[in-house]
Amino acid sequence: MSDQQTPNTVTFTLDGQEVTVPKGTTILRAAESIGIKIPHYCFHPGLSSPAMCRLCLVEVEGWPRMAPSCKETAQDGMVVFTNSELAQKQRTGVLEFYLVNHPLDCPICDQSGECDLQDYVFEEGREHGRGREPKRVLGRDDFGGDVLFNGDRCVMCTRCVRFMREVAEDERLCVVERGNRAVIDTFFEEGLEGSPYAGNIIDICPVGALISKDFLHKARAWDLDRTPSVCPSCSQGCNITLQVRDDLVQRLKPRENLEVNGWWMCDFGRHNYEWMNRTDRTEVPxxxxxxxxxxxxxxxxxxxxxxxxxxxxxxxxxxxxxxxxxxxxxxxxxxxxxxxxxxxxxxxxxxxxxxxxxxxxxxxxxxxxxxxxxxxxxxxxxxxxxxxxxxxxxxxxxxxxxxxxxxxxxxxxxxxxxxxxxxxxxxxxxxxxxxxxxxxxxxxxxxxxxxxxxxxxxxxxxxxxxxxxxxxxxxxxxxxxxxxxxxxxxxxxxxxxxxxxxxxxxFGGITYRDLGPRGAVAGKPAGVSGD
Amino acid sequence: MPPTVKVMRRPEGVRTSFLRATLKGMALTFKHMVNPNKITVQYPEERMEITPRWRGTHRMETHADGRPKCVACGLCPTVCPSNCIRLVGGEDDQGNRYPIVYEIDEFRCIFCGMCQEVCPVEAIHVGVHYENAEYTRDRFVYDLDRLMEQDHPTSLLWDPSDPKSE
Amino acid sequence: MSEQTLFLIEKSIIVLAVFGGVMLVVALTTLVERRVAGFIQDRYGPNRVGPFGILQPAADGLKNFLKEETMPAAAAQPYFWLGPVISLAPALVTFAVVPFAAPLPIGGRVVEMIVADVPIGILYILALSSLGVYGVVMGGWASNNKYSFLGGLRASAQMVSYEVALGLAIVVVLLMAGNVTLTEMVWQQQQLNFWFAFPISLAFILFVISAFAETNRTPFDMPEAESELVAGFHTEYSGMKYAMYPMGEYAHLVTSSALMATLFFGGWDIPFWTGDDAFRYGDMWISGFAADGTPIEASLAWWKTFLTFGAFAAKTYFFVIFYIWVRWTIPRFRYDQIMQLGWKIMLPVALAYVMVVAGTILALDQLGVGYGFTFGLVLTVVSAICTGLFLLVLDRGRNLSGAHSKAQKRFASERKALTADSGD
CATH class of the missing domain: 3.40.50.740 (Rossmann fold)
Structure with a gap:
């Protein structure tokens, strides 16, 4: 709006705050940059945005409909409300639809404690469901590799399908059927066996639909102590989180570092942690x-x-x-x-x-x-x-x-x-x-x-x-x-x-302070990676 | 006759007659000595009725086929303020999540009843029960079998007619 | 069989019977104590072992035998062992001179229902009962524990203090009976048709109070004093050694109850009935003297022996129950109160009372009133006056006062001082 505005940025109003972001930034990313979290499922920074979960819809002044914030780029002069009555009501409504078929088996679900659906419903969902119809029951399916699929819990965000298509470029998953009957499935009996990066779909699944066989029932999410670390399994040095319970490493999860591993890590590194729990240790000098x-x-x-x-x-x-x-x-x-x-x-x-x-x-x-x-x-x-x-x-x-x-x-x-x-x-x-x-x-x-x-x-x-x-x-x-x-x-x-x-x-004189959580290439200052 | 506390005020301003006071005391004790209504509960034969809100040693509810109702969700060890529940979850051959190890150290337990309150499947309960004597200390770590064997009534935790206990 | 052999057999049986009986009664009394305490507190007391809990003392005894006995490392061992024994033995031996029934005619012989009718009767009792305190003092000192030691110390002080009043109370009885054997005293009470409790009522009261103190019973249980001295003199004792202290205490209790019954309530005499009166007069058993002074032969019978024994047991046990009743009613005195009561009240009152009774008896003798109903009546009136005065003096905080009345006095004097100031 103002004259000082450079052509590569846009300025708009988000929940009453003036925000200036580079052109082409989505509303959701712009909101994240000022610390406003907009609930979402299908959007993932490493994947495309199909805008199909309908949870990130925000109210834009003067627009006839609500806009999917993960897809809609910010424009000059926009007035966006993420938390208006309408936006909240819309989210509550969408969440109620999610729960039409979600089994709410949180007590036995491994995702419990780190589940987006659990969090969102707890914050903004209805106190009691109104559904009278029986829920869809699909049972569970072994997808091969380390992945176990529980179709009942799936919220059809298709992150896993998009990961396999866009990132792994090994399209082994797809959505079969339509509407109420839609479900994620593999092709024939091939499954995910042999796909070296398939484990990432467990991480990006916002609910407990895709779970790790290796981690199944081992620990509750809230029991784990999480420590930032570096994967020791190859010289790539993926940034990881050690997830530890009772002084035993229970699983490794990738940690975002756009300079090294993005949001991903390979299955080889992911499952190579048992040696960290070896007990035949030397103990005293x-x-x-x-x-x-x-x-x-x-x-x-x-x-x-x-x-x-x-x-x-x-x-x-x-x-x-x-x-x-x-x-x-x-x-x-x-x-x-x-x-x-x-x-x-x-x-x-x-x-x-x-x-x-x-x-x-x-x-x-x-x-x-x-x-x-x-x-x-x-x-x-x-x-x-x-x-x-x-x-x-x-x-x-x-x-x-x-x-x-x-x-x-x-x-x-x-x-x-x-x-x-x-x-x-x-x-x-x-x-x-x-x-x-x-x-x-x-x-x-x-x-x-x-x-x-x-x-x-x-x-x-x-x-x-x-x-x-x-x-x-x-x-x-x-x-x-x-x-x-x-x-x-x-x-x-x-x-x-x-x-x-x-x-x-x-090492070019770098210090721990230069390294920060994401490291630095020797001789260069720490790279600022994404968010 | 329930035991009550009778508060006696010292007489003010007048000299007490020790003799009279002594005789009054003797008369009082004599009255009680011959009073046939005793408050003792003859325990093994008679038992005091305990309130349905009593929180005693635990009990695990079972399904009709004898499996524990517990799904090893981990909420009770999480909520337990005295950290007395040890739980290792697993999966049985039908794919049901169940507790492989479920132990409650009844010595550490403070009987707050929060495990029962938090349980999503109404599996673990505190019991209306007080006869817990054992010959060894290690018998007080109740394992899953022991918890399922218990058959005493379970606590209501609150009085349905007076939920706020007012 | 010679007379001597028969005598030996007869005495052996009586000794065994008396010893066994006293021990049995002691055991029973521990139970009675606990049951009465229970009743007073609206409980049942121990009622599980045997019918009405009658076997509880046996179970307790067995338990005490099987329990580990601890010996404090720093204890003086010989005295530590000796303490309980010395505490128990005199209480049992004292019973030897107490007649407990009318003489029993059996096989042409008359057997006296007493272990030993020693001519010095009451002196023997005084001598032996005083020994009991040595057990307490010894145990308290030998334990090498400050609480035990304090308990022992208090016991000796208390014993010394009340021994005097006890002795003086007995002197009054001696004045009445004119003899020191207990059989004679029972006889005199039968002759007087008055139990000594009435003509020398104040002596009785003094005797009861002193007996409480001598047996270390509440409210005089300073040596034990759980609230101050852990368990007093027997803090360090356990097992059977410990058990002998309570046994000694209960034996004392029974013996002193028997003494009260004998000295003041006619012993085995059945009241308002002269048929049971019997006394050895020379070689014959008499029930009294005719108006002309000739002795009347007593009619002895075995059933009379049993009846009189029943009377004696009832009287004794009444006092036992009374002891227990008092224990569970009245709280413990303060130590200074006990000393005050002993030295400032009991002793002078007892002394004065001896004088009064002696004077009265002398006066009655001078007036020619013989030993009989009138004699008793006059003494009863005199004693009643003395008792009334005694209680009046004792009561209302004139001499003895609780903490409360002391505080009241202080407030009163402060208030007086304040009003005096404001008056200026």
Missing amino acids: MVRGQEVGWADALGDLLQALKDAKESVKAVTWAHAPNEEMGLLSGLLAELGGGEVVYRSPRTEGEVPLPGFPLLARREDLAPNVNGAEIFGFRRVGDNNSQGGLDELAGHDGVLIVVGDPIEDYGEDFGSKAELYVYLGSYQSKTASNAHFVLPITTFAEQEGTYTNVQGRVQRFWPGVRSPASARPGWLILGALVAELTGTEAPVSADQAFAKIAEKTSE
């Missing part, structure tokens, strides 16, 4: 078979390292966070240099998500291969992360193992070593010769960063309590380095990262 306290263990270790004359060799794995790797490399530098090797599993061929080209299941099946390369570690072993350590197994100098349980070697691993230090989370027979066994936390139990395939450094947070007295690897290594160099030991992951970033030019 052991020095030559004796349980000791941390102070004694570290003191002895420091002395042993100072006394050691021979050359140092170290092995780690690509699951180790940047902080561990960086400080390990720093430790070796202080001990007169030496080679660090790492191992990482690898498969042939990437599995891309066609509708979101940034995302693919990468060939390296470990999160921090890029980090290991940055620190100049040498990759050994085969594609199954086996072998390649023969030289180290018989090494007669100082041998340091960080993280890698080396389960493919025998008990004589490191038997000739002058000093064998094993920093690991898991009990392993190869640690039996170790002079020092120091328990370290897994990635799910500590704070740290991974460098993904794009060179993006991404933070993860602790979601599970560590067993007994395990400590993060960077805390142990940082203390040793600090003692050897006479500097201050890092007491937080933040400080540990700062310590390695100042020595590693690839």
Whole structure:
């Protein structure tokens, strides 16, 4: 309206507020940008908007009908009411229609607690239904893969159909029948079996129609503690949420990051979490078979390292966070240099998500291969992360193992070593010769960063309590380095990262503050991704 | 005769006769001594009637075929203020959600009745029941079978004729 | 069989009968106490073991035998063991000199219904009953517990205080009976046709009060005093050692009830009937003297023995019930009140009363009034006056006062001071 208005923005009134948004923004997105939530089902930011759920209708002054806010773009001078009497009444009415066939089996529905229908009906639905007709009963259908379909609960938003069509570009779902009888179905018996990204339709289903077989009945949504993290299953580094109950990871869910994974993650990563709940953990520091306290263990270790004359060799794995790797490399530098090797599993061929080209299941099946390369570690072993350590197994100098349980070697691993230090989370027979066994936390139990395939450094947070007295690897290594160099030991992951970033030019001086929740590519400021 | 508290005021301004007071006391106790109406309830033979709103140890309702009515929705462990309910849900071979493990620690329980109030399928109930003695402490963690075996009446939680308990 | 053998057999039977009887009555009394307490509180009391709960004492005894006995680490062991025994034994032994029925004629012999009619009767009682307190004091001290110790201390103080009044009350009885054996006292009451409770009523009252104190019964149970001293002298006791203290207490209770019945209510005498009167006079049993002073031979019969025993039991048990009744009515005194009552009231009153009774008897002797109805009547009137004065003095807070009347006095004096000020 005003003269200062640039041609690429529009200004309109939303619930009495002046809003200026880029041209082409839908009313729903504009409302979200100022914190007004408009209920919706069929709209998903990663999918097209068919405007078929009729829940996001808003009142526009002067318009003969209500407008679907997910589809209607904002125009100059529009006056929009999302919460007027009419809009509310319309939503209440639509919700009543949804409940004509929805079974309201919330007590036995896995979506209960994170269900949009539950929330909307609770907020704006009618207190009592008026339906007298019997509800449609479809039973449930195994869609293949991890997906279980419960047709009764479906609200026909078609997000799943659109995901398979537009994002996975593997059209395996469609709506069959029409009107009251409409239902989602697969083609023939093929189902979703073998579709590597089908698990995402469970996440985007706003109700409990599509549920995970793996998670079925495992936990209630409100029992789960959610911790932002990074998927450790490949070097893509999808942003995820660890969903934890009773210190056991129950499921992984993707976390929005438009620079990395959008709203999606692959089924491989989604289901690769059982190892996080392994119980064969190292729990207390052991020095030559004796349980000791941390102070004694570290003191002895420091002395042993100072006394050691021979050359140092170290092995780690690509699951180790940047902080561990960086400080390990720093430790070796202080001990007169030496080679660090790492191992990482690898498969042939990437599995891309066609509708979101940034995302693919990468060939390296470990999160921090890029980090290991940055620190100049040498990759050994085969594609199954086996072998390649023969030289180290018989090494007669100082041998340091960080993280890698080396389960493919025998008990004589490191038997000739002058000093064998094993920093690991898991009990392993190869640690039996170790002079020092120091328990370290897994990635799910500590704070740290991974460098993904794009060179993006991404933070993860602790979601599970560590067993007994395990400590993060960077805390142990940082203390040793600090003692050897006479500097201050890092007491937080933040400080540990700062310590390695100042020595590693690839990180370009970024700090935890720059990383934020969605990470940053080394040397660039944090990308502002969507909303 | 229900026991009542009789409040005796001290006489003011006059000197009390101790002798008379003593004799009055003796007379009072004598009156009660020979009074045939005793308030003792001879427990195993006679029982006090407990109110239908009484909240005692729990009971799980069952379907006609003996399955528990519980669908393992998880609301009772969620609402339980003393965290005494342990629930692990699962699915039986007919696809019904049911509790694989349902345990109530009756020692931790504070008998607030919120589990009954919150239950969407009217499965778990607090009972109108007070005879809970056991020989060992671990018998007070009631498992699902035990809860289903209980056959005492269930609590009304509120008086239908006086829902606000006024 | 020689006379001596017969005597031994006869006495053995009586000893066993008396010991068993007293123990039985003691056991029964524990039950009666609890049932009467129940009744007073509108309850039933223990009524589960056997009919009317009659086997409850047996069950309690069994339980106490089977219970673990604890021995405090710092206790003085020998005394800790000795305490309960010393507490129980004298109470049982005291009963030896109490005649409990008219003599029983059997097989041409006359058996006296008493364990030992020792010539020093009442002195024996005074001596032994005073021993009981040693058990309490010993237990309290040996426990090495401050509450037990305080209990023992209070017991000794209380015993000493009331022993005096008790003794003086008995002196009055001796003045009346002119002898110290209890059989003689029963006889004198039969002769007087007056139970001593009437001609020396104040002595009776003093005796009752002192007996309460001597048996440590509420309202004089300072040694135990649950509300202040946990359980007083027997705080540290458990099992059978503990059980002997209550047994001792109940034995004391029964014995002192029997003494009250004997000293003041004619013992085994059945009132208003001279047919049961019997007394050993030389070698013969007499029921009295004719006007000319010749003794009248008593007619003894076994049924009279049983009847008189019934009378004795009824009188004794009346006092037992009275004890219990008082216990569940009257709250415990304060310690200072007990001392005040003992030394400031009981002692002087008892002394004065001894003088009054002695003087009256002397005067009656001088006037030539013989031991008989008139004698008793005069003494009754004199005693009634004394009792009335005593109660009047005791009552209305003149000497003894509760906390309330003390506060009243203080308020009154403050008010007076205030009005005096405002008057200026």
